[in-house]
Ligand SMILES: Nc1ncnc2c1ncn2[C@@H]1O[C@H](COP(=O)(O)OP(=O)(O)O)[C@@H](O)[C@H]1O
């Protein structure tokens with residue numbers, strides 16, 4: 234099948250522009266996400282990482298630019314085509330986004346029940362396999378509110394891979410995790426990517442963890458890609474922007490302050 | 506003055522913008538309805554949540570409203586020596602007016618606010634976004650079944666309210682105040698017509714069902730996805746539904762019983 238052509242990127246973003254509430258979030262972003270690889274997109278909080286994933290998933294429409302996912306330009310797809318494409322995309326939300334009125338088993342079974350007519354015995358086997366893959370087969374009867382943050386994310390991961398998607402997008406998978414579940418997640422992302430032959434997009438601001446698992450990294454800030462390359466290349470980068478981010482320096486080209494009028498003037502004026 | 510005008514203009518605009526969004530939203534729900542027929546199980550689940558769980562408050566309130574009607578009606582009618590018409594009076598008030606209206610107001614407080622809070626929380630916790638990304642349309646999976654369940658429940662709840670209310674009126678009128686049982690029932694049977702009174706009452710309650718559930722699911726779906734946003738949306742549901750029900754009721758009554 235030509236769709237599985239290894240040479241073309243799975244996701245190709247060109248000249249992406251997007252604004253929200255009068256603020257430019259993306260101002261001409263180009264990036265490629267290669268098949269079978271783990272690509273990380275890093276940037277400070279508020280730089281639009283979640284927004285980028287939503288644009289790729291077609292939940293938001295860009296002002297201009299193309300977002301090709303497996304050669305479909307997402308912003309131009311009809312409702313039906315978009316939903317068809319989404320069946321082949323998995324997304325792991327920051328919060329897990331588990332359905333709170335269903336237990337773990339039913340959460341993982343949810344997409345299977347919605348999209349297939351598999352008999353119950355097959356659904357059971359499939360769900361248990363996916364839960365086993367994330368190490369939570371024993372937790373199948375728990376409700377989402379009985380899970381720790383790390384477990385909820387793993388359940389959401391099992392759900393995201395339930396229909397064997399071609400790709401999976403992780404929104405801040407490491408944020409707020411204790412060191413052990415962090416390690417578990419890092420391992421799982423790598424394992425699933427390689428074992429299921431998927432493409433992974435990891436969005437994060439945790440530099441260390443991301444550097445250890447990503448094959449390729451894009452750094453975005455202020456609506457632009459400010460650097461990209463393999464982790465080694467980025468480590469050696471001499472761009473002051475990239476250095477500031479990778480080494481976590483508080484001030485630099487990326488300002489510490491949110492844009493504001495002059496400090497002294499602000500103090501004196503006494504209003505607003 | 507200028508700033509006041511500007512404020513007025515802005516709130517006017519935002520009102521119409523919301524109204525527009527609400528209508529668009531209704532349109533998408535209606536698009537989602539046909540596929541529901543294939544998955545009626547979803548509606549049945551919601552009928553339980555929206556309808557059955559509202560039963561208690563409907564029955565208790567219906568009983569008390571009927572009993573009050575019995576008392577008040579008796580006191581008025583007895584002056585004219587017409588206490589035999591108590592049955593008609595109680596039943597007419599309930600079937601035409603109080604059944605649909607009060608049941609809808611109670612429905613807004615019990616089921617409508619719960620619907621808004623549930624959908625708003627699903628939005629705030631990204632469950633709706635999550636569904637979209639799983640290629641499950643929340644419009645047809647979450648919103649449409651709840652909407653349908655509300656429309657089906659409302660006339661049934663109103664009918665139960667009226668029936669229980671008549672029983673309440675009977676207890677007070679016949680049981681306590683000594684109105685003649687036969688007169689109570691036979692006059693009611695004579696004077697209340699299916700086509701005018703009962704049918705119109707049912708039409709009213711269906712319209713109220715649409716209005717109340719539409720507002721409830723829209724407020725939830727449109728809520729600002731934070732805990733504060735959801736709580737404000739819940740309050741708005743109750744306030745807006747009550748106002749909408751009462752004003753629609755006036756219009757419908759004017760059209761039906763002129
Ligand atoms: N619903 C929204 N409405 C308006 N602005 C938003 C909304 N969601 C996010 N933003 C803004 O878009 C920017 C990017 O947000 P986001 O993509 O969540 O950043 P990140 O995930 O990188 O932390 C932020 O500055 C945020 O204030």
Ligand SMILES: [Mg+2]
Pocket residue numbers: 282283284327404405
């Ligand atoms: Mg984010």
